[in-house]
Amino acid sequence: MNGLQYEARIRSYLLGRYAAKTAASQLIGEQDLRQLQVKNGIFQQPLLVSRDGHRHPVSISHSGDVSAAVAFPAELQMGIDVEALDEVNVAAVETQMTEREKVTVRKLPISYEKGLMMLWTAKESLSKAVKTGLTTPFSIYEINQIELRPTYMVSTHTYFTQYVTLSVLGHRYAVSLTIPKLARLPEAFRQECQAFLAKL
Template sequence: MQPIVKADEVNNIHVSITHNQDFGVAIAFPEEHPMGIDIEDVNDKNLFPLKEQMTKAEWNVYRKLNLSEIQYATMLWTAKEALSKVFKTGLMTPFFIYEIANIRQTEWSTYISNFVNFPQYKAISYLHQRSVLTIVCPKNTEINPKNESLLHDWISEREG
């Protein structure tokens, strides 16, 4: 079930929600600008099932990044799950359809991913020692650097 927002002042606001053991996160957006969000704990116990959802081409992308296998696998999972929330399919669609085409690193351990089959979207992932938070949005969406640094600081405070 999708969350529903009702307000007198605005119409067609949608929400994507996620949580892990420590906290919950939500993002609100207008219907014409679909977004999805996911957070997952980085946990070595999850490596095998996460790797099962990765394609051979995605492993070739991994070789170009300075990440551990579990960090990379968790980042891909969050990107794919967040995209599935954009389409409101949840985990009902095979994850290979959400295959990642490429990834580039930016500031603050932030990674921008593009999708093979959905080039109109991008994933913005924030990696920290214990969790990965990913927001999927239309590819031309600009994240305000001030807001991005605030998000980074907020996550860092909670992760100690």
């Protein structure tokens, strides 16, 4: 059993690296994924190194059999997170939410459990965007408002007001992407994200 779990973790890890290479190849125009390497920065954040030695920031997430990655220019910090909607984790996730967030989740037109997982991904994607990861208390990433859109949700943050987080709930997964508030994503990118999320 442990061997199977270990193999699953390795597979998920490799899928994340493949997703990062695929995302970066579209950003920099490198067709040969073998020319791209995923390494770690000083904060253990993933960096993609191209054949010319240039380093390109990427954000990677994997959960179960799903991996997601986003590559972006250095001046445009982003973070992505994907999590399985596994209710076994709900109790642990709830301990990482502020009272304000719990009240906000209960007002959403989705189950409390799914709402908690959506907030978890939103907070974790922000932690990746600001390069702190899970090294600081999760309360610092508090979400103070959620705006419902036709196909996704937009969250704003109490302390990191310069960012917004876009979240989508699939049938089995929650996915969040944190971007600078002033960023304008191309429509083609939005459509690609929605096509990906529709499969989850």
